[in-house]
Amino acid sequence: MTRLKVTVFPKTGVLDPQGKAIERALAGLDFAGVGEVRVGKVMIVELAETDAARAKATGEEMARKLLANTVIESFTVEVM
Amino acid sequence: MTRLKVTVFPKTGVLDPQGKAIERALAGLDFAGVGEVRVGKVMIVELAETDAARAKATGEEMARKLLANTVIESFTVEVM
Numbered sequence: 348m349t350r351l352k353v354t355v356f357p358k359t360g361v362l363d364p365q366g367k368a369i370e371r372a373l374a375g376l377d378f379a380g381v382g383e384v385r386v387g388k389v390m391i392v393e394l395a396e397t398d399a400a401r402a403k404a405t406g407e408e409m410a411r412k413l414l415a416n417t418v419i420e421s422f423t424v425e426v427m
Numbered sequence: 428m429t430r431l432k433v434t435v436f437p438k439t440g441v442l443d444p445q446g447k448a449i450e451r452a453l454a455g456l457d458f459a460g461v462g463e464v465r466v467g468k469v470m471i472v473e474l475a476e477t478d479a480a481r482a483k484a485t486g487e488e489m490a491r492k493l494l495a496n497t498v499i500e501s502f503t504v505e506v507m
Contacts, residue, residue: 348462354469369470372493378485380475382428389434389469390449395460405458413452 349394349402350427355415356387390414391427399426429474429482430507435495436467470494471507479506 357363365386373381392409396402406424415422437443445466453461472489476482486504495502 356469356471366470369472369494373472373489376489376492378489382473382475383471384473385471387469387471389436389467390446391436391463391465391467392449392453393462393464395462409453409456409458412456414449 349396349399351390351392351394351402351406352425352427353390353392353406353410353414353422354387354425355389355410355420355422356385358419358421361419388414402426429476429479431470431472431474431482431486432505432507433470433472433486433490433494433502434467434505435469435490435500435502436465438499438501441499468494482506 363385366384369384369386370381373384392406394402394405396405403424403426410422410424411417443465446464449464449466450461472486474482474485476485483504483506490502490504491497
């Protein structure tokens with residue numbers, strides 16, 4: 348079994364309203380010196396595949412087809 | 428400036444409906460051998476603080492107060 352970590356973030360330049368909301372909320376809680384906040388998703392996917400390279404390729408296909416919206420999001424796939 | 432990566436996942440045993448939906452969607456896309464999928468959030472937070480230990484402590488406080496619901500979620504804070 349292989350576990351993949353797929354991380355998805357809005358691309359640079361794409362507005363990240365969740366991140367902006369967190370910036371404001373942190374300021375409201377009196378956290379000082381907070382700069383930009385970006386919010387992404389992370390998915391741990393268990394695969395029966397035992398070959399790491401093939402598992403990673405499958406993870407990238409999953410990201411392109413389902414897990415990420417590649418128009419506005421970029422993704423990384425790591426074998427854990 | 429310090430960048431923190433705060434990762435938040437549902438605790439083991441807590442139902443993860445997003446993960447279940449992705450499992451089903453991947454099966455529907457004919458990906459074989461998919462086991463459990465867990466979905467979490469990841470936040471990159473820029474802090475003016477330059478001391479890594481203090482930045483990490485601040486990040487943990489942010490997670491406890493705002494970024495994670497510690498009743499059902501666990502979090503990790505890494506200095507990037």
